[in-house]
Amino acid sequence: MKKLLRSVLTVVLLGALFASCKNKAPKEARLIPKNASFVFVMDAKSMQDKLQKGGISVDALLKKVFQNDSTDQKDRELFNDLNNNAGINWNSRIFVFTTQKIVGSAPETAVSFLTELTDPAKFEAFLKKQPDMAGKEFKKEGTYSYVMPEKSVMISWSDKNVLTTLYTSTGGKPVYDTTTMTFKAPEEVDVTAALKTEVNAYFTQKESESLADNDIFNDMFKEKADGYMFTNSNSALAALTMLPMQLPKLEELLKDNYSTSTLSFENGRIIAKTTSYPNKLAGSLLKQYGGATVNMSMLEHYPSQSINGVMMASFNPEIIGGLLKQLEVEGLANAALQKSGLTMQDIYKALKGDLAFIVSDLSIAQPEPQAGQDEVTMTRKKPIGKMIFNANIGDKAAFAKLMDKAAEQGFVTKNGTTYKGGALLTMLGFYLQADDKNFILASDSLTYAKYVANTEKAVLSNDIMKQFKDKSMVAYFDIARTIDGFIAGAGKTGFDKSMRTARNTFKDAIATGNNFDGKTLKGEFELRMQDEKQNSLVTLMSLVTDVATDMREQARRQREMEDKIFPAGVPAIIRTN
Template identity: 30%
Template sequence: MKKSISKVLLAAVTTAVMLSSCSKTPDESRYIPKTAGIVIELNAKQLTNKLVTNGITMDKLFEATQSKDTANEVMKVWKDAENSGIDMQSHFFASVVFQGQPAEHKSYVSLTASLKDADKFEAYLKKNIANFSLKTQSDFKYIWEEKQHAVIGWNKSAVIYISAVDPSNLERYAPGGSSTPDYPTDEPITDSAVAEPAAIAVPAANVLIDTDAEIKGWVAEVDHLFHLKKEESAGSIDAFAKLLKESADAGVFVNPEAIYNSGQLTMIPANVKKLMEGSFYTGTINFENGKILFNANTFLGKELAAIYKKYGKKEIDLDMLKKYPSENVTGFISYAFDFRMIGDIVKATGMDGMVNIMMGKSGLSMDDVLNAFEGQLTYVASDFAITKKESPYYPGEFTEKPDAKWIFSLKVGNKDAFNKLMTSPMLKEVFTREGDHYAVVNPMAAATMPAMSITEKFVTLGSDSVLLQQYLAGNGHIKLPDGIESKIKGTMMGGYVDLEKVTSVIPEDKVDGDEKVVVKKAKDLLKDVTFTSKADGSDVQHAEAVLTFKNKDQNSLVQLINLGTETVKIMQAKKAKDRAYEDSVFAGSAPVDSVVAPN
């Protein structure tokens, strides 16, 4: 049985993802402060409905993933949590609020959920929390959870859990990680940045004072969250408000300004902070029939938006992609980005002087390098396979390695800047000009490099010279799946990977017999992934990705869970088989008492 509400809430959040409305803003979001640097939202009701519709319930999931010895106990824990008063089909929010310097222990994680029954919740805490001591503060109740150094506060409709975190080591708070803070869990946090030496005893009175101060501070923070004014909440930030209205299965919000303004990143120059001011990042995920939809938005602050606007909207050059000579394409990525934008960003931070000093010996400036290329690039791969290759060091020895044909092409920008780059002290010992192109000076070095063509128009590399010449001739034409070209047309970034082709080459004969079933199902799961990015105006960059499954009729989350439960069954069966074998070995080697016959 879980003994901490922190683990109950974390379990509920994790369950919503595993198991897992309208455009109305979730009520739980009003307890998120605008000082939160990271916010994760899970729409438990929406996720659960998608699974229940496909016949997956918690009972069936536990039966499928737990052994006979633990299934009943796990179900008891879950039923206990279901009856805790927490609305398991509400929106769950996990926030990281960055405050003060790391040594001050003022930053915290906040978990927020709705309550269906506050009386049941109080009874649940009393049953499961050691040293339960109920306190009342204005219009909410709370307890101090000693093991986690956390406050659990609740009113009639919501529960808030907050606990101090070390922002430099957030991975410890992820599901499966240790949530134990850096300070000993049986002693309070002290305000001192330097821990007391272990050999020095701390008077009991001082410990009590520090604990009382700690509790008082965190209770005040919970009180603050319960009574946030509209302008103090994350909902007052336009990017966060738009995220909530998307009504996704899950979402994430990042506020860089809240992170570095807290003192967590003291090394960031003031100019960088000013440049990033007003910038936010959001992302959503939705599990649909036969696909998973990922969407992300970058909301640019005033200064960044002005830089993007200066260089206008740039679109990928489809001709660089379409002349790839293959009908067996594994994947590609095409990108259009004006490199001069990087220069303006560096200059805005005041670091251009340092960059130019570092490049001084090369005879180049930062602008020379950025002007040399237009910012149009394409990488295409095809004919992906697992091939046997002989070791160059041990003749007769072969290893199996993934292999593919490929082309990388980068369009040249300003010719004068490009020629200055190629003839600079940095590169003149490597490349020499021969007519209308550049060649590698050292033949031995050239033999170790990929096939290449460097002209005043393009820098192109290839997996082999034959493919390179075919690409440069432009006589071939790539064959893409239906709809891919129209999807990436007009975008600043477009990409595609044929996952069916990638997974098809996985050798099943290398897998243990018990695992072949799972490997085969995994290979039969995914079809492809497509991703794009474009500017929705000068102040918003929008990106999306679609992960497509072969089975178009069943929800993608259901398919993932079915594969996961099948994998768990195979693993459990394998462990049981290994244990039975070990038991038989030990039983066979056990000493046998012998009876000595009398003479």
């Protein structure tokens, strides 16, 4: 008997363990189709807690956004009613998902907003008392109800969830009739019928047809975060039929590639972590042609103490050849290049795979006197700055073959083993010089000379340089420095206040990516704030609230101006034209 009890207890415990693991998946995933191309999730409760901890309440935000005129009062009452009396659980997760498909030759897209209901009867009552719903028919369909405010918009709800779906169709392309030698207009899409079919599928689909059956999607929620994002490449497969030429294995390459991201609002920064899951074919290419890490020497001697932005990458160019072979189009590509005397190997072997793009000293200034053509160009300010694009050379013979071809076309001039920019690049204001070691495009000859001299040192903080180490891709943007440069040169403009607000909010942004680890590609994005102690959501919400307040104030002034110009008796059609 004891042995039986132990066995039963073991089964129960294992069942509870498996159930708890499975419950990591949000129950709303049951309503999201497996072919959804994009899903974004916000944890409303987590975000509200951070706002309250930062001293910001919903009432305070409303008071700031909505002022005291009659229009603001009505909008605030509607917002309060939606927040308190609509039967919606505003502490639950909010989902936004997109589905895309091709019907005939017409691309169709559905965007849906999904969240949890606490009281479906209360929600329906809230809808029915809205003026915009007057005369609209409320219908029951199986386990859900719905109403259509417009022919391309549906609000649907069950006893647990509410969905708002917007459906768009761009219309198909004209079809050429070879018999009549004319183009026939595509059939008109019945958007209302398509929308009803789409939403009905959400509520009636099997679990195996939903994202509840996708482990990658469900595992994303094991990490605690304020927001989540999921992308799926399968929606692109339908578009392949519209290509003028069907490429072998392209569908296999694009199928079942997924990516997930988590978003967290921390003190002084916003962190987004991404993980990409390539399919078997894409993964084998990434594994076979693994890249190196970024070449820091391409940045270390950049001649400026005012760097605005950096982009660097390191990859194995042989992956281009591998991709062409897998798609079985290498011969086709070489045939297209035959007349030029080049091959695809010449192109992708010419570079080593180390790339760097650096921008600095951005500002706005008046042109030099000798550059002015007339009084207008002499007074008009324009952006100025310094720039370097550097690519290390791979196969010297292949590179020389490419550059010799460019010299024949007049794009560059050749002197021994050195190539310089031709008349076109000079006219555009760029300086190009390339040899058997580097291909360098610069903003001017002085910046180039200082860069290749390797005597100066780029000024970037140690913490940024450490984040760049051992990464296959890096990017950096100094937001505050860039805005400072434009504010100083632009003077008073209509955007002066907004620019200063943004400058006092954001510091910089950093993005990094790792090489393929055999299963995934991982990356991270960090947006840093000026206030390092305050939670970034509080900082961001303060900025958004200020912008919303300004926009409402601008709209109010516009209405007042219209009221002065057009008396109340003037028809509305005249007011809006």
